[in-house]
Amino acid sequence: MIDVLVAGGGNAALCAALMAREAGASVLLLEASPREWRGGNSQHTRNLRCMHDAPQDVLVDAYPEEEYWQDLLKVTGGATDEKLARLVIRASSTCRPWMISHGVHFQPSLSGALHTARTNAFFMGGGKALVNAYYRSAGRLGVEVHYDTPIDRLELRDGRFVAALSGSRRFAAKTCVLAAGGFESNREWLREAWGVNARGEWPADNFLIRGTRFNTGTLLRFMIDAGADTIGDPTQAHMVAIDARAPLYDGGICTRIDCVSLGVVVNRDAERFYDEGEDFWPKRYAIWGRLVAQQPGQIAYSIIDAKAVGRFMPPVFPGTTAQSLPELARALALDERRFMQTLEAYNAACRPGTFDHTALDDCRTEGLTPSKTHWALPIDTPPFCAYPVRPGVTFTYLGLKVDETAAVRFSGKPSPNLFVAGEMMAGNVLGKGYTAGVGMSIGTAFGRIAGAQAAAAARAIQRETVDA
Amino acid sequence: MHDLERLAQEAAANVGGTTPAAMTPNEAEVARVLQICNACRYCEGFCAVFPAMTRRLAFGKNDVNYLANLCHNCGACLHACQYAPPHEFMVNVPQSMAKVRVETYVEYAWPRALGTLYRRNGVTLSVALALSLALFLLLAAARNGPAWGEPAQGGFYAIFPHNLMVALFAPVFLFAILALGIGAARFWRNERAGPVSGAALGEAAAAAATLKYLDGGHRDGCNDEDDRFTQRRRVFHQFAFHGFLFCFAATCVATLYHYALGQPAPYGFLSLPKLLGIVGGVSMVIGSLGLFRLNLRRHPAHHDPAQRSMDRGFMALLLLTAASGLVLMLAHDTAALPPLLCLHLGAVMAFFATMPYSKFAHGVYRGVALLKWSVERRQPSRLQLTED
Numbered sequence: 129m130i131d132v133l134v135a136g137g138g139n140a141a142l143c144a145a146l147m148a149r150e151a152g153a154s155v156l157l158l159e160a161s162p163r164e165w166r167g168g169n170s171q172h173t174r175n176l177r178c179m180h181d182a183p184q185d186v187l188v189d190a191y192p193e194e195e196y197w198q199d200l201l202k203v204t205g206g207a208t209d210e211k212l213a214r215l216v217i218r219a220s221s222t223c224r225p226w227m228i229s230h231g232v233h234f235q236p237s238l239s240g241a242l243h244t245a246r247t248n249a250f251f252m253g254g255g256k257a258l259v260n261a262y263y264r265s266a267g268r269l270g271v272e273v274h275y276d277t278p279i280d281r282l283e284l285r286d287g288r289f290v291a292a293l294s295g296s297r298r299f300a301a302k303t304c305v306l307a308a309g310g311f312e313s314n315r316e317w318l319r320e321a322w323g324v325n326a327r328g329e330w331p332a333d334n335f336l337i338r339g340t341r342f343n344t345g346t347l348l349r350f351m352i353d354a355g356a357d358t359i360g361d362p363t364q365a366h367m368v369a370i371d372a373r374a375p376l377y378d379g380g381i382c383t384r385i386d387c388v389s390l391g392v393v394v395n396r397d398a399e400r401f402y403d404e405g406e407d408f409w410p411k412r413y414a415i416w417g418r419l420v421a422q423q424p425g426q427i428a429y430s431i432i433d434a435k436a437v438g439r440f441m442p443p444v445f446p447g448t449t450a451q452s453l454p455e456l457a458r459a460l461a462l463d464e465r466r467f468m469q470t471l472e473a474y475n476a477a478c479r480p481g482t483f484d485h486t487a488l489d490d491c492r493t494e495g496l497t498p499s500k501t502h503w504a505l506p507i508d509t510p511p512f513c514a515y516p517v518r519p520g521v522t523f524t525y526l527g528l529k530v531d532e533t534a535a536v537r538f539s540g541k542p543s544p545n546l547f548v549a550g551e552m553m554a555g556n557v558l559g560k561g562y563t564a565g566v567g568m569s570i571g572t573a574f575g576r577i578a579g580a581q582a583a584a585a586a587r588a589i590q591r592e593t594v595d596a
Numbered sequence: 597m598h599d600l601e602r603l604a605q606e607a608a609a610n611v612g613g614t615t616p617a618a619m620t621p622n623e624a625e626v627a628r629v630l631q632i633c634n635a636c637r638y639c640e641g642f643c644a645v646f647p648a649m650t651r652r653l654a655f656g657k658n659d660v661n662y663l664a665n666l667c668h669n670c671g672a673c674l675h676a677c678q679y680a681p682p683h684e685f686m687v688n689v690p691q692s693m694a695k696v697r698v699e700t701y702v703e704y705a706w707p708r709a710l711g712t713l714y715r716r717n718g719v720t721l722s723v724a725l726a727l728s729l730a731l732f733l734l735l736a737a738a739r740n741g742p743a744w745g746e747p748a749q750g751g752f753y754a755i756f757p758h759n760l761m762v763a764l765f766a767p768v769f770l771f772a773i774l775a776l777g778i779g780a781a782r783f784w785r786n787e788r789a790g791p792v793s794g795a796a797l798g799e800a801a802a803a804a805a806t807l808k809y810l811d812g813g814h815r816d817g818c819n820d821e822d823d824r825f826t827q828r829r830r831v832f833h834q835f836a837f838h839g840f841l842f843c844f845a846a847t848c849v850a851t852l853y854h855y856a857l858g859q860p861a862p863y864g865f866l867s868l869p870k871l872l873g874i875v876g877g878v879s880m881v882i883g884s885l886g887l888f889r890l891n892l893r894r895h896p897a898h899h900d901p902a903q904r905s906m907d908r909g910f911m912a913l914l915l916l917t918a919a920s921g922l923v924l925m926l927a928h929d930t931a932a933l934p935p936l937l938c939l940h941l942g943a944v945m946a947f948f949a950t951m952p953y954s955k956f957a958h959g960v961y962r963g964v965a966l967l968k969w970s971v972e973r974r975q976p977s978r979l980q981l982t983e984d
Contacts, residue, residue, distance in 0.1 A: 164682055171678050174638055233814040235641035239650045252814055253676030254638030260675060260823040375685075380678045382635035438979050442653050444635040 130156045130272075131586035132579070133292055133301035135279045135347060137161065138168030139255070139568060140550025141307035142262035143575030144582065145271045146230055148305070151583035155271045156299065158292065160278035160308065161342045167259035168309050169339035169523055169551070169567075172380040174238070174255060175248040176572065177565030179221040186236045189246045193217050196247075199563055203414070207364075207559020215532055216557055216566075219573035224249060227572070231261030240441050243410050248565040255568075278342070279308065281350050282546075287538045289546040302589045303545040303582040306536070307575060310524035310551040311345020312365065313337050313377065318521070321362035327424060331519075334426035336370060338520045341377040348527070348552055357529035357537040360555030366562040367417030370520030372427055373445050385515045386440040388416065389503050390485070391432035392474055393517070395423040398457065398467035400474065405492070405502035414562040417519040428517050429460055431471070434509040439485055447513040456512045475506040523567065525555035534578040545585045547578035618657050622695040626664060627655040629687050632679055639673040643809040644969045645689070646673070651977050658787035661703075664696035665783070665958075665965035668809045670829075671819030671898045681897075694900040701957050706778040713953035718905025721913050724950045729942035731764075732756070736938055751862045755934055756941070758860065768948045775952035776960050783964050789971040796970035803966050804959075807833055821893045829890055836883025836914060837959070842876025843918070862928070873921065880918035884911045910955035917943040 132148040134141045137159025149155045159166050179196045180187050196217045200208055224234065233252035237245040244250075251258045266273060277297070282304070283290040291300040311317045318332035325331055352358055374383035389409045393416075395401055402419050406412055420428045432447075450456035457467035473496060481491035483505055491504045528536055528548045535542035550571040557570050619627065630649055633639065640646040645667050652659055669690050674680055679687035698714060705711030713720040736755055803809065807830050810818045816825035850869040853859040863870045888911045891904075920940040927936050951957070 233641075233816075235813070238637050238640050239647070240637065250641075251638075252641040253672060254636075254678065256678050257638075257672075257676035264824060378678065378683055380636070381638070382632055382679070384635070438653065441637075442631070442634045444632050 130154050130299070130301040131303065131590075132156070132582045133289075133299055133304045134158065134307060134579075135292060135304065136168065136307035136309060136550065137166050137273075137275075138307065138309065138550060138571070139170035139173070139258065139262070140571035140575035140578070141168075141305070142170075142259065142266060143572050144305040144307055144547075144549055144579030145266055146262065146269065147576045147579030148583040148586075149266070149269045149271050151580060151587075153583035153586050155266075156301065157266065157271055157273045158277040158279060158294065158299065159273065159275050161275065161340065163275045165340065165342065166263065166275060167256060167340075168343060170259050170571070171256040172254075172339050172378070173251070173258070173565075173568050174381065175244065175250045175565040176224070176227075176568045177220060177247055177563065178224065178249050178569070179217045181221075184224075184249075186234045186249050187246065191247050193221075196220075199247075200557070200566065203561035203563045204557075204559050205561065207561075209556050212530070212532060213557045216570050216573040219576070220569040223572050223576065226576070227258075230265040232258050233261075243408070244564055278344075279347055282347075282354070284354055284546075287541060287543045287546075289543065302586040304547070305534075305575075305578045305582050306347055306351070306528070306546070306548040306552055307550040307571075307578070308347045308552060309340070309343035309345070310365075310554075311348055311362075311526070312339065312343050312521045312524045313341045314344045314346075317345055317349070317362070318524075321526075322421075325422075329425070331421050331426050334518055335367075335421070336372075336374050336379060336383075336518050336520045337377050338368070338370060338374075338379050338383065338522045339377070343523070343551070345524070351528055351536065351548075351552075355538050357540065358526065359529040359553075360526040360559055362524065362526040364525040364555070364560045365417075366414065366522035366525075366558075366567065367421070368413050368520050368522065369416035369420045369428070369430075369517040371443060371445050372516035372518040374518075374520065379520065382444040383520065384413070384441070385430050385443055385517050386413075387432045387436055387443075387515065388413075388430050390436035390440055391430060391507060392471070392500070393428050393430050394462070394467065394470055395428050396425045396462070398462040398470055400470055400498060401428075403498050403501050405500045405504055407488070407502075410564065416517070417521070420517055421519040426518055429462070430515045430517055431456070431507060431512065432514075433507045433512050435505060437513070443515060445515075447515045449511045449513045451510045451512075453507070453512055456514055460514055460516075471507060474500070474504075475508060478504045478506045522562075523551045523554070525558055525560065527551070527553040527555035529553075530556055530574070532577070533581050534574050535581065545582070545589065547582050547585075549574040549578040619660070620696075620699055622692065622699055623657055623660045626660045626692045626696050629689055629692050630655045630660075630663070632685055632687055633673075633689065636679070638678070639676060639689075641813040642672045642676075643668065643670065643813060644803075644966070645693075648969055648972065651972065651979065653979065660696055661700045661783070662787060662965055662968055664693040665700060665961040666809075666969055667693040667697070668807070668818075668962070669694055669898060670810050670812060671895060672812050672825070674895075674897060675819055675823035688897060690898045691900055694898075694903065697958070697961075698900065698903055698906065700783070700961060704779040704783050704961070705952060705957075706775045706782070710775075710953055713950070714906065716905065717903075717954060718909040720953060721909040721946065721950055725913065725916075725942060725946040728945035728949065729938060731945065732938040732941045733935075735760075736934060751928065751933075752937055753860070755937055758854065761941070765945065765948065768945060772948050772951040776957060779952065779957065780960050780964050783961055784968070787968075789968040790975045792967070792971055793974065796967065796974055800963065800967040800970040803970070804963050807837075819895065819898070820890050821895050828886065832883050832886030832890065834883070835879045836887060836911075839876045839879025839881075839883055839918065840914075842872050842879060843921070844876075846870070846872035846876055870925075874925070877918045877922045877925075880914055881922065884915040884918065887911050888915070906955050913943065913947055913950075913954070917947050 131153035132155045134145045134157040145155045145157045234249045235252040277294045279292045289304040322332040370383040448459050457464040477493035477496035488502050493500045493504045530553050534547045536546040554570045673689045679685035702711035702714045810830040817827040846869045924936045924940045
């Protein structure tokens with residue numbers, strides 16, 4: 129019988145499989161997707177948020193545990209578990225040599241992402257290169273991999289894992305690691321979670337999914353129904369405002385719109401709804417998905433003028449351009465009169481200052497609601513340009529509750545042979561909000577723990593069998 | 597400020613979705629792909645193409661031509677690409693670049709009309725080889741030399757006197773150098789990168805000599821049949837490339853011996869021309885055989901299938917040139933000398949004659965592109981992008 133069955137094929141699953149195999153266990157990894165789509169959301173990632181006390185190969189300065197913890201505390205608003213969070217943070221400082229030994233290459237921050245040079249180690253080639261490296265290493269070490277094998281349900285007996293079922297196929301194993309992702313690609317579930325708003329809309333109908341179409345949450349739902357302890361709110365997710373023209377799935381990084389802080393954002397009623405210059409964009413991009421989700425029609429438009437061009441990352445789709453603001457309003461099919469009122473009120477409220485996009489500058493509005501507190505320059509230089517944005521879900525936070533062993537729990541009692549890692553339990557650390565690279569830190573830390581725990585549990589079961 | 601305005605205009609033209617009319621469909625495809633890459637940038641660490649891309653917001657014909665020739669077709673960015681097929685964005689940088697690259701060989705060829713020789717390059721090389729062979733066989737016959745049998749005295753020169761060989765090869769070789777030089781100069785001028793410094797020149801030369809951009813950025817090498825990195829292509833290319841340089845050096849040294857020292861061929865096995873020639877010839881055989889085998893096994897998505905005859909034809913000609921030279925040396929004292937000599941000289945002549953119209957030209961345009969990059973990256977960027 130297989131020692132360790134791994135359900136899933138992304139970063140956390142691969143970390144678990146590799147750790148278990150290295151501990152001497154026989155490992156079978158079941159990936160729901162075909163080979164060319166393997167890796168789940170990990171194929172869209174690009175870095176790992178790393179604690180370090182001194183400069184390292186690709187990381188400058190230091191990013192001590194306490195600062196990392198405070199950053200996490202801030203973005204989650206306290207919706208985190210300090211013990212598990214600190215475990216992840218510490219693991220992030222020691223896991224990279226292991227990753228490198230499995231073929232992952234690191235590089236310094238990408239151009240245009242220099243703000244993360246201190247905190248995040250980038251994967252050369254991005255997450256798909258990392259996933260490829262792990263699959264190659266898994267192949268070399270003798271991990272068996274089956275693609276096109278989504279698991280529908282498990283056979284459980286008194287909180288113990290017995291077997292996994294994929295259609296008519298049954299995979300029995302001594303232990304199991306669940307790392308099959310969140311439920312972001314399950315539209316029905318998203319609809320159910322978000323419900324109907326006061327306008328009678330189903331907001332989730334207008335969400336785009338930034339990642340894989342294979343994260344349908346089938347196993348997560350099964351485990352919840354089977355009575356596993358859960359954590360988190362089903363509406364909480366890593367959710368950013370992305371180009372409304374992005375594909376429904378797998379739009380990934382390139383559908384981001386990075387000019388929000390350089391202009392204004394209006395909703396379908398041509399009204400502003402939030403301070404676009406509240407803070408640096410890297411610290412704010414993760415709130416804009418929810419902000420747009422709360423707007424009518426779940427759509428908004430990021431408006432800039434010629435002064436912003438060349439100052440933000442080039443978007444993948446061309447914007448709508450016009451030589452005048454009324455023309456832009458018409459091109460966007462927005463109420464022209466209302467649009468001009470909004471823009472004129474904003475332009476009139478901009479106070480003179482010294483524009484500096486690299487600092488929290490003194491260009492702000494006065495007497496405007498909502499105000500724009502930094503980088504507020506009048507939008508007055510043609511050509512004008514607009515990008516439509518919608519909520520883009522990266523991954524959901526509702527997950528299975530764990531302790532530091534990554535064991536699945538039933539009414540507070542840990543399972544002896546069923547473990548969970550990655551998005552299926554990230555909500556333990558990340559109850560809401562997001563900060564770049566922390567998803568991979570959680571997936572790597574808990575993937576490795578789950579793999580080691582599963583291998584140890586398989587050995588224990590082996591001994592019991594022999595003794596009996 | 598002026599620069600920024602110009603940039604804004606360029607970008608405005610770009611966001612308006614206008615494609616410069618002069619672009620071919622393959623160039624437009626590269627521009628489309630780079631627009632996606634420029635919004636992603638995950639591959640920045642692999643090679644020079646992506647850092648060069650990030651200095652631009654829009655991709656016109658000249659940018660596309662430059663970046664296509666800067667691409668070494670290592671394959672790393674395809675295997676790492678989250679937008680590669682079956683993704684609907686259908687991003688395949690190596691293949692789209694390869695398709696443009698051959699178009700640039702056609703377009704920058706001199707005389708321009710001969711650029712069409714790239715269209716059916718296998719045929720071009722075969723015809724060149726057949727004609728060259730016929731030339732030497734006919735010449736040998738016309739000079740009443742023996743078709744088979746050891747010449748009495750004087751070795752090669754008894755069949756083809758030194759001056760005759762110089763008269764045949766020098767014009768063809770000089771023409772090839774001229775044609776390649778004009779192509780390279782036109783390619784250099786299409787978009788001036790900036791002033792050339794010694795540092796830039798040295799860096800570009802080192803990148804070319806070491807095939808730096810086949811190292812994957814992490815020094816594990818490039819991709820062949822799958823997402824694994826190996827040094828094989830780099831190593832075999834080095835054998836072929838440096839083998840060629842050794843053979844060329846052998847010829848130069850021999851010329852020097854002949855004219856400056858008054859020592860005509862043949863030379864002994866331990867003489868400098870012979871040693872250079874042996875090392876070079878053996879290297880070229882190893883290199884061309886290795887590259888040919890890798891080409892056969894290459895992941896199909898890296899390729900432009902239309903270029904197989906150009907790639908494989910060139911490797912075959914390289915192999916024939918080197919192998920016939922080595923065999924000729926070994927068969928120097930046998931009756932097979934005359935036909936072997938005709939074969940070798942025919943191969944060398946075909947190689948030289950097609951240099952500006954064969955895969956050989958890739959080295960020239962790649963070299964220019966590397967120099968452009970070394971120059972360009974020393975210029976301050978016109979952009980002040982902050983992500984996020």
